[in-house]
Amino acid sequence: MDIKRKAAFLTTSELFLMVVASVIAAILGALGHSASRSYLYAVKVLAIFVMCFFSLIFTVELISMFKISDSTLHTVLIAACLIGATVFSPDFALFLKDKGAVVDERAFGIVYFMFFVLLTLSVLSFQRYTYSIRTPRAVRALTVAAAALCIGAYAGLSFVGLEPIAYFVYVTALLVVMSIIMGKVLKSGIDDPPFYTTSLLLATAIGSSLSNIMCGGWITFAPYGFTSFYAICQIALFALTYIAFAVRGDRAALKVSEYKLKYERVRTEALRAQIKPHYIFNSLAAIQGLYRRSFELGDRAITLFSKHMRANVEAGNVDLIPFEKELDNIQAYIELENLCFDREFNVIFDIEYTDFYVPVLSLQPYIENSIRHSKVNEKPDGYIKISSRLTKDGNAVVRIVDNGVGFDSKSTPPPLSCGIKNSTERFEVLMGITPVINSAPGEGTCVSIVITSKEFEKNENNHR
Amino acid sequence: MKIIIVDDEMSALHTFLSDVIHRSDIEYKFFKDDEREILDYAGRNNIVAAFLDIRMPNIDGIALARELIATLPAIRIVFITALDFTKDDLDEDVASHVMAFLYKPYEASSLELILSSLGKDAPTMTANMFGAFDCFINDMAVRFSSGKSKELFALLLTYNGKILEMSDAISQLWPDMNLDKAKPLYRDAVWRLRKTLKAAGFECVTFERARLILNKQNITCDYWDYLDGAISRPSEIFLKSYDWAENYICA
Structure with a gap:
């Protein structure tokens, strides 16, 4: 994703919106505090029912989590923390007290704060994960350490009745971190319901918790008891988040089926695009001629031709082959070309690294293109060079370079063969990478393909 | 059989x-x-x-x-x-x-x-270094896919089991070329040599980064016999097509 590149801080208007969201939540929370007692009772009962319902969903998710993606794991974590925070909220402590239970408010406060910290962290982690904002390991460790420190400080301060200080410090830090993360995501032009809902959820959690703690610290007016209003707010938001996730999952499934369709199409086209009937007959005619010169030449050409054909047939059965095998195919193809059409193409195999996979017959079209169009055989020092390197960051780089006539690679559409288009598509569909072609008239052509280390690990697994 | x-x-x-x-x-x-x-x-x-x-x-x-x-x-x-x-x-x-x-x-x-190779435990190679250079595996001529890969193999045989470093190989095979230009050509020769030996089922060279080592097992070479004193010096010129050969045995 492009997020890393476009990342920047939040604009003033976005920051303003966020602050407004948390302020509104705080005001709503404070208003809820002053609601009448009988009304409150109904609300609390309702809250318990809603919570039971979501606990059920939560359990289902928890079970499926072992098979499903990381974003489900995040959902479950967020839901668990929300429920935990609600159960141990000061509201609930008072509610239980109302019912005549003995409640250790201090312990409730500490557990509540712990859940609150975990909730906020899991929301941030979800956003970081989903929008692939890279965080160095040190920063992540620091976050966890800071969270632990906050919980510790809160627990410590609660003994002297000053826990709101820890709370305020944490919430302020949270707002800053959240602004940075959300800023990065928003700047990258993401338009995604889960992002907005999780952000809103976080803002509300912060706001309503703020109102709660202010009541707890007697900063704001709270005539009688606390309210479950904010619990409802959070649960409703969780429901929205859940729906958003479902929509997102649906979209992902749609993407998968689209991918499958594309994959099938690319594969059939690979078969169709590779070998042209006229090429077969031209080669056969050339081989016939070679037999008149000598049996040995004819036999050699027949062997090379069948090797080339075998590679083409294989293209219909497998997707990826070891790079070395692709080079063998290329070598057979070039030798056949030189033999049959009585040309001498100077091909340099500048190979340093071969421990990776490529789509079958994906490099041959570029070689074919150089042979057909570059006219390197007309130059005394003309060459086609295939090189492979392992870079320092663990990527394999394949380059196919010629010093022939070249073409204008910036013109639209660039004059490329079906073979090259199909090869490019297969690189994209099968490996998620795009070959880059650079060429200018008179300056030769260079094709670069970067295969990331992640990609070839994956492919190795596919082939074991 | x-x-x-x-x-x-x-x-x-x-x-x-x-x-x-x-x-x-x-x-x-x-x-x-x-x-x-x-x-x-x-x-x-x-x-x-x-x-x-x-x-x-x-x-x-x-x-x-x-x-x-x-x-x-x-x-x-x-x-x-x-x-x-x-x-x-x-x-x-x-x-x-x-x-x-x-x-x-x-x-x-x-x-x-x-x-x-039927009835034999392992294939054997015979290299003729005097006159035109040629290699045979079980009496079949080895077909090198380029002249330079053949020349590189001749150099390896001349090294007689010693490690051949890339820089030494380049200075002898491409004496007039600068190192950066010659490196891809060297790697091309190495690659082709490797493929040739593999296809012939006689993988006698260890290919390491920037150096090559020949395993002399199952190879008979007239130059080695000459060095050991097993045969007297043949009348033909040592590796007559390769200029660098003069440094080993003068014409």
Whole structure:
């Protein structure tokens, strides 16, 4: 994703919106505090029912989590923390007290704060994960350490009745971190319901918790008891988040089926695009001629031709082959070309690294293109060079370079063969990478393909 | 030495093989696809190798191989196939007996190479360094895919088992070229040499980063014999096509 590149801080208007969201939540929370007692009772009962319902969903998710993606794991974590925070909220402590239970408010406060910290962290982690904002390991460790420190400080301060200080410090830090993360995501032009809902959820959690703690610290007016209003707010938001996730999952499934369709199409086209009937007959005619010169030449050409054909047939059965095998195919193809059409193409195999996979017959079209169009055989020092390197960051780089006539690679559409288009598509569909072609008239052509280390690990697994 | 060949489409193969098998010490017999007849023959004769088609209408070449191995544990199998079939597609037991795969249509030279190594534990190489340089594996000339890869191999033989560093190889093979320009050409020669030796089934060179080491086992070389004093100096010029050879033995 492009997020890393476009990342920047939040604009003033976005920051303003966020602050407004948390302020509104705080005001709503404070208003809820002053609601009448009988009304409150109904609300609390309702809250318990809603919570039971979501606990059920939560359990289902928890079970499926072992098979499903990381974003489900995040959902479950967020839901668990929300429920935990609600159960141990000061509201609930008072509610239980109302019912005549003995409640250790201090312990409730500490557990509540712990859940609150975990909730906020899991929301941030979800956003970081989903929008692939890279965080160095040190920063992540620091976050966890800071969270632990906050919980510790809160627990410590609660003994002297000053826990709101820890709370305020944490919430302020949270707002800053959240602004940075959300800023990065928003700047990258993401338009995604889960992002907005999780952000809103976080803002509300912060706001309503703020109102709660202010009541707890007697900063704001709270005539009688606390309210479950904010619990409802959070649960409703969780429901929205859940729906958003479902929509997102649906979209992902749609993407998968689209991918499958594309994959099938690319594969059939690979078969169709590779070998042209006229090429077969031209080669056969050339081989016939070679037999008149000598049996040995004819036999050699027949062997090379069948090797080339075998590679083409294989293209219909497998997707990826070891790079070395692709080079063998290329070598057979070039030798056949030189033999049959009585040309001498100077091909340099500048190979340093071969421990990776490529789509079958994906490099041959570029070689074919150089042979057909570059006219390197007309130059005394003309060459086609295939090189492979392992870079320092663990990527394999394949380059196919010629010093022939070249073409204008910036013109639209660039004059490329079906073979090259199909090869490019297969690189994209099968490996998620795009070959880059650079060429200018008179300056030769260079094709670069970067295969990331992640990609070839994956492919190795596919082939074991 | 007795060998059997099993293929359901015999006529073409028959002509081809009869043409190729000149060796008088090899006695061969063709079978179409009667499994019982084949196993019966295998029970009565000590067959050295079996050339089997994999896909035949009445019998499965791999199953047949398994039965032959059970009858004759020392037998070597060569699979003849039109498919893209490799050792990875076989179970270990059969794979350990497989000598080679012949892909249809096959070249006389690859068949000859297989036949020449029958009855031998390991292939041997003979290198002629005086006069024009040439290499033979089991009496078959090695076909190098480029002149420079052949020259590089000659240099390796001249090094006589010592480590050949890339810079030394470049300064001798491409004396007039700067290092950066010559490196890709050097790597090209290395790559081709590697492929040639692999195809010939004689992997006598250890390819390390920026250096090459020759394993002298099973190689006979007239230059080495000369160095050891086993033979007197041949009258022909040492590696006459290569300029750098003068530094080793003057003309």
